[in-house]
Amino acid sequence: MPDLDATFLETASRELKKRGIDAWLLYDFRACNALAADLVGLPEGQKRRYFVLIAPGRTPHALVQKIEVSGWDGWPHRLTSYVGWDEMETELRRMLDGMDSVAMEVSPRDSIPYVDNVPAGVVELVESVGPRVVSSVDLISGTAAQWGARGTELHHRAAEILARTARTAFELAARAAGLSPEADPGTADAFETAGEPTPETEHDLAEWIRARLRAEGLTGADTIVAxxxxxxxxxxxxxxxxxxxxxxxQVFMVDLWGRVAGEPEAVFADQTWMGYLGPEPPPDVTEAWDAVVAARDAAVDVIRANPGATGADADRAARDTLAARGYADAIFHRTGHGIDRELHGVGPTLDSIEMRDDRRLVPGVGFSVEPGVYLEGRFGHRTEIDVYMREDGPEVTPSRIQYNLWRAADA
Incomplete structure (x- = not known):
């Protein structure tokens, strides 16, 4: 049944007032705007265009094609139907009467494609009946991208499960290689591995990780073992x-993610851990590892030192650190992505290269920090943590992050 969450409506109204925007106009057609579809409660979309207006002090108002009104049964707010395009435009003009600006999921020059979901023609249509269209990106950061207290609590639970699973995976890989893992008191303890089958390949270990994460109560769980x-x-x-x-x-990498099952507010956790299946990594392996750790910490330090930091600022800090150490040509991706109820969430990313993400890292949002260097044909390193923006600055998860490359000696 379509509806709008009461907390979302409250925070959306507050954000609109704060930013001096008259309303938020949600638009969708065949689920082309996933954010609007999820907020309205129609994630599969509809076959015809609909609009939903959210304005402070006013009842939310949906404009829906008449043949699809039945799909809105139970909608507790105002609803207007239309049949033809001319009637739709007339009703849209009435809906937006007296408004100077409305926010929609647009991004100038497609600089943030995650939220650039409303076609240019729809923007043209809306502006032809009155208000100027502005981007909703900052509204999203203050509403849909917010973790909330429960989401944050559940993220912490998932983060600790991932950390223990990653350490266990390394110990199983060491066993498979005929080695004994060296202890690392700076990171999480492994689960008990007595009786666990010894994996032979990357795929075997990935299958074990997926099963373990499900057994620990996570959903949306998956992994990369390389x-x-x-x-x-x-x-x-x-x-x-x-x-x-x-x-x-060999260099060992495990990237894994998941969220607590059965909890609609649960926020994903996403981590990458590195090891070396041997007692003494070659110097080039150690140097590259030290570089990605320094880049990770540089990104967090910039955020901590600058309350107005953007995702692009943090990305540049990490990228500059890697370049200064000679790895400019080995950087293949941005430094991090937004995280919320989706693994790749709608909030700010740490990106100044793939896109120009100038959204501020405001309190309540979260994201990954995952710089990497990739030396094709040889090895790669990536270290990934998650960050939640509290009022007093960034909080890193899991509780114990990796500084030392995991190692394993002869058994």
């Missing part, structure tokens, strides 16, 4: 056929 040259492929997928063997003297 060793040696495969770790230089940022989105490598270890398939059953052709997956690499977990052998000694």
């Amino acid at each position: 060793v040696g040259p495969n770790a230089a492929k940022p989105h490598y997928e270890p398939l059953a056929e052709g997956s690499a063997t977990l052998a000694a003297e």
Whole structure:
């Protein structure tokens, strides 16, 4: 049943007033605007255009094509139907009468494609009947991207499960390589592995991780396990056929994510951990690892030192750190993505390269910090943590993050 969450309506009204915008105009057609569809409660979309107006002090107002009114049964707010395009435009003009500005999911020059979901023609239509269209990106940061107290609590729970699972995965990989993992008191303890089957390949270990995360109560859970040259492929997928063997003297990477199951407010956690299946990594492996750790910490330091920091600011800090150490040509992706109830959320990203994300990292939003270097044909390193923006600055999860490359010695 379509509806608008009461907390969302309250925060949206507050954000609109704060920014001097008359209303937020949600638009969708065949789920082309996933944000609007989710907010309204019609995630599968509808076959015909609809608008929903949210304005402070006014009842939310939906404008829906008449044949699809039945899909709005139970809508507790105002609803107007139309049949033809001329009637739709007339009703839209009435809906927006007296307004100077409305926010929609647009981004000038497509600089933030995550929220650039309203076609240019629809913007032209709306502006032809009255108000100027402005971007809703800052409204999104203050509403849909907010974690909330419950979401933050559940994120912490997921983060600790991921950290323990990652450490356990490394210990299983070490066992597979005939090695014994060296202790790292700076990171989470592994789960008990007695009786666990020994994986032989990246794919075997990935399957074990997925099963473990589900058993620990996470949903949306998945992983990337990569060793040696495969770790230089940022989105490598270890398939059953052709997956690499977990052998000694290789760089080891595990990227894993998930959220607490059965909790609509649960926020994802997303982490990457690195190890070396041997006692002494070669100097180039150690140097690259030290570089990505420094880049990760540089991004967080910029955010902590500057309350007005943007995602682009943090990305540049990490990127500059890697470039200063000689890895400018080994950076393949942005520094981080927004996180909320979706793994790649609608809030700010840490990006100044793939897109120009100048959204401020405001309290209540969260994101990953995951700089990486990828030396094709040799190895790659990525370290990934998550950050939640509290009123007093960034909070990092999990509780113990990685500074030392995990190692394993002869058994």
